[in-house]
Amino acid sequence: MQKIVAIAVIAIAIIAFITAYYALQIYGGRKEGLTTVTVTSITTSTxxxxxxxxxxxxxxxxxxxxxxxxxxxxxxxxxxxxxxxxxxxxxxxxxxxxxxxxxxxxxxxxxxxxxxxxxxxxxxxxxxxxPVVIIYNIPELPKNVILRLDAVALAKIYKGEIVYWDDAYIKSLNPNITSMLPHKEIVVVYRSDASGTTEIFTTFLYKASGGVWPRELVGKSISWPVEASGRGVGGKGSEGVTQNIKQTPYSIGYVEWSYAIKNNLSIAAIKNEAGNFVTPSIETVKEALKNAKIPTSxxxxxxQILDSIIYAPGDRSYPIAGPTHILLxxxxxxxxxxxxxxxxxxxxxxxxxxxxxxxxxxxxxxxxxxxxxxxxxxxxx
The missing domain is CATH 3.40.190.10 (Periplasmic binding protein-like II)
Known part of the structure; x- marks a missing residue:
């Protein structure tokens, strides 16, 4: 029995010695080597x-x-x-x-x-x-009620021809909520800076309004007809448009979907080329992208890419979708x-x-x- 215990003690001592030796080699004598290995495993020399x-x-x-x-x-x-x-x-x-x-x-x-x-x-x-989404601030409409709009309504709003939220044309698009639409003047918010979002939005108005919105009012920076009415408000960047909508009852504007989500804003359903009212989603944007004309280099x-995506065909295609490009x-x-x-x-x-x-x-x-x-x-x- 004593012999077995002695052998066990010797074995433990040998293991302890080996462990200590290698620990010294790794943590004592080769500190620089250890650091180099750690960095290399995370990143390359380039x-x-x-x-x-x-x-x-x-x-x-x-x-x-x-x-x-x-x-x-x-x-x-x-x-x-x-x-x-x-x-x-x-x-x-x-x-x-x-x-x-x-x-x-x-x-x-x-x-x-x-x-x-x-x-x-x-x-x-x-x-x-x-997607570029149409956001609005109508206190009378509950969050679970979705306003329906088409390019004609939006074109007339931004031209200053539709003045009130209970306009007959807006009511015709929203037969189930006519009693909720208030007789309040529409405050029309747009980008005050040269904006690609504005070009996407005005391209949609031109393509989908049947001539109500003219070609000369398409671009990054335009003279908004509604300005003459005194009901137009410019916002710098999507951030500025978002803040104006949040702070101004009975307003309407256009921003990228991400801004609307982050700020919990009401988003309208928009009539697409197939005649369906569609809200933005990953699926409805992907449907629009099926028609995208994307070059190979x-x-x-x-x-030509914008024209191929905006107001694209498809039953579930969201009509105001677009790309953003990096220039190098x-x-x-x-x-x-x-x-x-x-x-x-x-x-x-x-x-x-x-x-x-x-x-x-x-x-x-x-x-x-x-x-x-x-x-x-x-x-x-």
Whole structure:
């Protein structure tokens, strides 16, 4: 028995010695090696080189909530900071072409004339999609009651021709809630800045109103006819429109779906090309995207994409859906910024779409491929 105990004691001592020896080797004599292994397992040597790079972007307020989310995750992973200014698509394009920022974001793509001017030097990708929604503040309507509107009603409201919420035409679209519609003047809210959201909205009005809304009133920045009535209110960015609707009873406006969700605003059902009243959802936007004309190269002309999505056919197709584009230079002077942009594009394609903010719709596979193609196209001078 004593012999067995002695053997056991010797065995334990040997194990303790071996454990102590290897612990000393790992935690004592090789501290630097341990640190290197830990960092390498998280990041690559290229990514370490890019830590501290700051990318500047500006443009569409449409995409701002999503870029904010992506930027936070991307910086945590790679140490690359993305500063994005929500200034509107028009200002974003201007800042991009002046090279004030490294990339721009615009809901509408470059016009064909602009694309021809910069053909071969500009990359653009419709990297995110979403609906533009009609929001309203009518205190008499419960939250579970959904107002119905069509392009004719909206065109007449924004032209100042429909003045009151209980107008006969609005009542005809809402036969079940006519008694709830108040005899109150409509306060009409619109974007005061050059906005891609405005271009999407006015394109819908032109396409779907049967001539009520004229072609000359389509664009990023227009002269709103309702201004002359004194009932028009401009808001800077989608943030400004949202605040005006929240604070102003009997108002109506248009913003991206994400802003309406975040602020718990009432959203109208809109009559689509098939004659059905449809509310925004991932499914109804995807239905509209089935008709999207998306080129196969980020160097191509994307100017037809809006027309192919807005007021698209389909029983459940949401009629005011659109993309938002990222604009990039094919050549950058700064090597580190070029590599950081390339990494960001690949990350969005491979991982970023797993973190889509509520109110947006991730693009189809061919758009993800465009991001990878764009990343491969980017070079330095």
């Amino acid at each position: 990514n370490i080189q890019l830590q501290g790079v700051v990318l500047q972007g500006a443009g569409s307020s449409f995409v701002y909530p999503q870029i904010s989310e992506w930027s936070k995750i991307f910086q945590e992973m790679y140490g690359i900071q993305i500063n994005y200014q929500s200034v509107g698509s028009g200002a974003g394009q201007s800042m991009f072409f002046q090279k004030i920022v490294d990339f721009g974001c615009s809901d509408p793509p470059l016009s064909r004339d602009m694309w021809l001017k910069y053909n071969g030097s500009i990359l653009q990708i419709p990297w995110l999609f979403g 980020p160097l191509d002309d994307f100017s 230079w094919k050549k950058y002077d700064d090597l580190r910024k070029a590599e950081a942009i390339k990494l960001f594009l690949k990350w969005v394609a491979d991982e970023g779409y797993n973190h889509v903010v509520e109110g947006y719709v991730a693009p189809p596979q061919n758009v993800r491929e465009l991001l990878i193609k764009a990343s491969n196209e980017i070079t330095t001078q």
